[in-house]
Amino acid sequence: TQLLEQSPQFLSIQEGENLTVYCNxxxxxxxxxxxxxxxxxxxxxxxxxxTGGEVKKLKRLTFQFGDARKDSSxxxxxxxxxxxxxxxxxxxxxxxxxxxxxGTRLFVKA
Amino acid sequence: xxxxxxxxxxxxxxxGQSMTLQCAQDMNHEYMSWYRQDPGMGLxxxxxxxxxxxxxxxxxPNGYNVSRSTTEDFPLRLLSAxxxxxxxxxxxxxSPGLLNTEAFFxxxxxxxxx
Numbered sequence: 001t002q003l004l005e006q007s008p009q010f011l012s013i014q015e016g017e018n019l020t021v022y023c024n025x026x027x028x029x030x031x032x033x034x035x036x037x038x039x040x041x042x043x044x045x046x047x048x049x050x051t052g053g054e055v056k057k058l059k060r061l062t063f064q065f066g067d068a069r070k071d072s073s074x075x076x077x078x079x080x081x082x083x084x085x086x087x088x089x090x091x092x093x094x095x096x097x098x099x100x101x102x103g104t105r106l107f108v109k110a
Numbered sequence: 111x112x113x114x115x116x117x118x119x120x121x122x123x124x125x126g127q128s129m130t131l132q133c134a135q136d137m138n139h140e141y142m143s144w145y146r147q148d149p150g151m152g153l154x155x156x157x158x159x160x161x162x163x164x165x166x167x168x169x170x171p172n173g174y175n176v177s178r179s180t181t182e183d184f185p186l187r188l189l190s191a192x193x194x195x196x197x198x199x200x201x202x203x204x205s206p207g208l209l210n211t212e213a214f215f216x217x218x219x220x221x222x223x224x
Contacts, residue, residue: 042215102152
């Protein structure tokens, strides 16, 4: 059972377009993390959201945590080929066991 | 600054063979975890440790053993490899606190069992 559902699974867009990917759950999380993974590498942490309704910006990336702390979104403005990768959300619904969503694979064409 | 180091990077095993995947971190992190990553399934937790001498099972522990004798090292042992264990394995470490899920990952070990 996947407690963190990510959508879409795959996204292919042109450079300059905007996009949003989603991470949803029926469970409440004290925090959620977003990671980006490139081929042949381990995931790298982008951001952690902690407070319900929180919005964090990282250059062209905007992360939002839902008011009920059950969902999160990642919006990329004016995507660039360097944004290509697998985007993963993660959280620990209780204790120390961190779970990951299946990821959104993004491909940005030049 | 090495961070989390995994060895080997690639490995091919025959069914029934055993081996140990090595993981070492130099950040003095108390928490360490092992994940496997399969297409379309994200990362699934195999085993984790909250400190030296303490380990616990994750979502998919069957067929794997771990030990944590030091803070730095967290090896993963495959007792009798099966083709279903073909996967990419990642080790991660993090420090305790409110945001203990902020993990640092190694580069992974790509394992093929034939």
